[in-house]
Amino acid sequence: MAKDDLTPDKLLEQGLATLSSLLGSTWTITPRPEPEGSHGIDVIVEVKAEGDSTYTQLLVELKLSLTPRVVDEVLVPKVGLLRRLSDYTNLMVMAPWVSPKTQQLLRHYGISYLDLTGNISLRVPKPAIVIHTEGATRSPKPLSQEQSKTTLAGPKAGRLVRLLADVHPPYRATQLAQVAGLSLAYVSRLLDTLEDQLLLRRDGRTITDVDWQELLRARATRSGLLRHNSYAGALAPNGVPAVMDDIRALPPARFDGVAVTGSYAAHRVAPLSAGGQLMLYVAPRLNVDDLADDLGLLSVRENADVLLLRAPDRAVFDRAVTLDGLQHVALSQLALDCLSGPGRMPAEGEAVLKYMSEHQDQWRNLSLERLSGKPQF
Template sequence: MVRYSEGALLAQARTQLAALLPEDFELGEAVLDDQGPFDGPDAVWQLREQHAGYGLILVEAKQSLTPRDVSRLRERLSGPVMRLMRGPTVLVVAPWLSPRTRALLEEAGHSYLDLTGNVRFRIDRPAVYLRLQGADRDPNPKPQSQARLQGPKARRLVRLLVEATPPYRSKSLAEAAGLTPGYVSKVLSSLDEQALVERNQRGLVEHVDWPALLLSSAGSYDMLRNNQASTFIAQEGARALYARILADIRRPDVVLTGSFAASSIAQVAAPAQLVLYVADPELMRRFGRLLPTDRGADVVLLKPEDTAQVEGTRTTDDGLRQVGLGQLVLDCLGGNGRLPEEGQAVLDWMRAHEDEWRRPDLPRLDR
């Protein structure tokens, strides 16, 4: 892992920022009240332009900054410091900042710059706004000491955290999910560090940022690759097959996900691809008179990587089971074509109707 001294990090960040500014802007060290650089932050810079005047930039240099550190930074840079400096631009500089950390810094109203090229810089006087994209993955990752948010066990825990309203304890989550307490505790510690959950001093989970948790989990999930997928063309068309499945009580055991499930909640466009979790793909193939294909499939049959994906289902008026909302969002965001857009629409609906779908208790998964 490459480490920078604070001075080297500040110098490189300042050079990088200066190179992005117009030629008539001057970026230099600030001197406050003739007492030298302000000693609260790591540095204070001054951005000056001949006609627009100048503005102050409070700089925080970090070897690393986790999402949880952002809330601590906000507390430290509270009222007195900001008032003394008359509302300066806060700029966080680091070798690398994760997408989650950058999003939280932006939410806090702070600017950021990392040495891979991720930049969001805003100052009102002189008026400047910069935004550039750098690396989304750490080029010098630390050794992993905590559980990562990927794999079927992690996604099983994510769905519980999403679908059940806190508070709950690590032990209760482990029992409901059929996971070991040690594993759950390790994942919760990682989620806490990423500011995806809030725990009290006793470890009780008191809050879950469930939209961000789903988006984070979806980043390592691919619906077609993580599950055993078979793709087909329905001779009668996907919509006609869906109608026949609804009408035929002798249909195979299936659980609906993807576009047809999403459209019943928040329709983006008419669904065109039918995605089903199935216990017996061959039985469903014969029932649907499906033709195998590698291209242009309008039917996808999935055998789940984890049987818990098809538990906690919802049932339509026609008696057809659909995956839970958490799994539906993961499937759509981790899908192809129009599915990610449909997943985002479902997520937006969930935000607006949380009281309608979120459970007051932990559902127990039958394994």
């Protein structure tokens, strides 16, 4: 059933049917009229086991759309108040789909949830009920509906995410749009989405806080390093160290268009393991085949020890640093690349985030004013 066709009554009907099938025929589930003092709860549901006089009440909130912001601003304030009504009262929210981040937040506050894809969490002490099932991790909405929303997918989102991560607030959408080279309308829409996900907070029009770690994790789920970037695999006949020496010897115009990312870059701050492929971003203005010739690389389809990644946007080079004579992507870009990479790279990405968290004064000390005068792309 499409979301547009779903009504609160149909949501409740399907949700209770799902709950009944999980509990089995020895349990009764009975919707009750809304009593006075229920503080805006949509429906009261009594759950009782056969032959047991003990019952519990589920105070059910019906949400056709549920975001972490709704949990934080609407549901959490009700929890303490509703629990004072009765020891046998438990708050549950039903929705067409509950995202993993929203599920985590609900569990943190002890709020039960049920969605129509099978994500369910219900814990009741008396009578004893423990249910936890997992359903869809992505929204089942039709693609056309998903595309109509501003999401964290695509190069433009990458620009804004990097800026939000690298620069400590406060700042406004107009400043972000100017520095990132994006339209104010696009930036405003994406900021609204991020606020709904509690990835940032605003006071009026001013962004006051950014949860940069969760923001980078969320972006990484929408930007697979090798799935969404075209690349060329190559073999280094003289070894990877020789390739690095050849990069150092490139003329400045070409040197500036190459940046190390992936495992080799992560080793400097998160040495979980040695080896791995040397991953190099190549700026759009450079020809990948010509660069491979300059570095003495041989094109291969399998067992490559060097990957030349065609940068989807010049922004991946923003705030890059030169270390040991080689240009490395900034830490925020490195974290994104590792988190969205194959094999052991996501673990390396988490280690990079840990390093970043412990050394924020070394990398998150920029200001938009300092960046606004510099060409970004």
